[in-house]
Amino acid sequence: MYKPRKFLRGVAVVLSLAMSLGLAAGCGNSQASKTTSSDKPYAGTQLRVVFANHPWSDALKAQLPEFEQKTGIKVNAENYFEDQLTQKLTVELTSGSTTIDAFMFRPLQEGKLFATNGWLNDINSYAQKDTAWNLGDFNKGAIGTVTMNQKLYGIPIVTEREIMYYRKDILQENNIPVPKTLDELVAAAKKLNNPDKGIYGFVARGQRSPAVTQFSSFLYSNGGDFAKDGKASINTPEAIKAYQTYGDLLRSYGPPGTLNMAWPQAFAVFQQGKAVFLTDADSLYTNLTDPKKSTVSDKVGFAQFPAGTAGSKPYNITSWALGMNAKSKNQEATWEFIKWATSKEQVLKMQQAGNPGARESVWNDPEGLKNFPKEYADTVKASMKDSVDHDRPVVIDIGPARDAVGGAIQAAIQGQDVTAAANAGNTALQAIIDKEKK
Missing domain, CATH: 3.40.190.10 (Periplasmic binding protein-like II)
Structure with missing residues (x-):
């Protein structure tokens, strides 16, 4: 005999299960899973980060497993040659892409274009509230290169x-x-x-x-x-x-x-x-x-x-910066990545790999200078003091x-x-x- 109530109960169970599976499958694209712990609030988030082919990105990618284990965030990295990178970013950001979360860019080459078009997020609020990360540690000239109309459109990663x-x-x-x-x-x-x-x-x-x-x-x-x-x-x-x-x-x-x-x-x-x-x-x-x-x-x-x-x-400029897509759906998690990539610990590692960074504390740390000729390091430090940001x-x-x-x-x-x-x-x-x- 046909029993509609049992059938409906069965459908409800199937729909409930499907919804549960769907939510589980989709958590990689969400800002964070509801079941994540307080020390890993963005665990399960997947970030798309677009890099230039550069010694800095090569050195950083070797450190990504550390970041992923620490935060539970998965970083999907892409690499392009400089001109390819500019073309890639321009095409995707023009179309309103939300899938790119963070990307490398050249502030004095394309920064004003990206900022004017609304493609770069002003990350001042993030940078100011993370006092331990310490925005004030970054060299003034380097920060000036990534600042337009009092808005901070990127964090310096390579300077010259x-x-x-x-x-x-x-x-x-x-x-x-x-x-x-x-x-x-x-x-x-x-x-x-x-x-x-x-x-x-x-x-x-x-x-x-x-x-x-x-x-x-x-x-x-x-x-x-x-x-x-x-x-x-x-x-x-x-x-x-x-x-x-x-x-x-x-x-x-x-x-x-x-x-x-x-x-x-x-x-x-x-x-x-x-x-x-x-x-x-x-x-x-x-x-x-x-x-x-x-x-x-x-x-x-x-x-x-x-x-x-x-x-x-x-x-005294930022030749390469790390920026956030203004339309990223994972902005909090993206800031966690940018904050980690530009932390004092990471800048020290990147500088030891030969990439001149922007943190003055690293330039004042003998460990940050040990792979540079002494006269070179002294010259760079002196050149940072009275300089121009473009x-x-x-x-x-x-x-x-x-x-x-x-x-x-x-x-x-x-x-x-x-x-x-x-x-x-x-x-x-x-x-x-x-x-x-x-």
């Missing part, structure tokens, strides 16, 4: 500054002290320049766009900047002086082919023992100290960027902006009319700034 590399042996042989000012650098480069013997006084980037970041420290140290109060300022007297100094060094005391040099070509000249001075990023120092790459690996000295009329003001114009359309600045650099190297080139570049840069205000 412009420093001066020099040949210790050549300076000692000629009884010349390490230049502390730009005037002293010009005088020393002039005295030691000897093309007949294949030795050039100075080498640096001369290619139009790549030279901009390294020119920036010349600009700041002479009291200039790319823009001030929303107005392009690369044709001011301070900027003209910076252009002329940079151009004169490369035109008069640099090697042939300077106009085509990005960092690999400039470093190659120094590696081959053909240059006395080089100004460039401190993060690239192992290219000169590695005996497999450099013929002068044991003769390399490190010094703070020489002072101009405004003092020594090198750029190394290019802070705009979204960065490619054309760099070209606008770089035109006068190349004009100076070629001995052309620097003022005319700077005026033209200033007009072009102002047009970019004005367009982005609309």
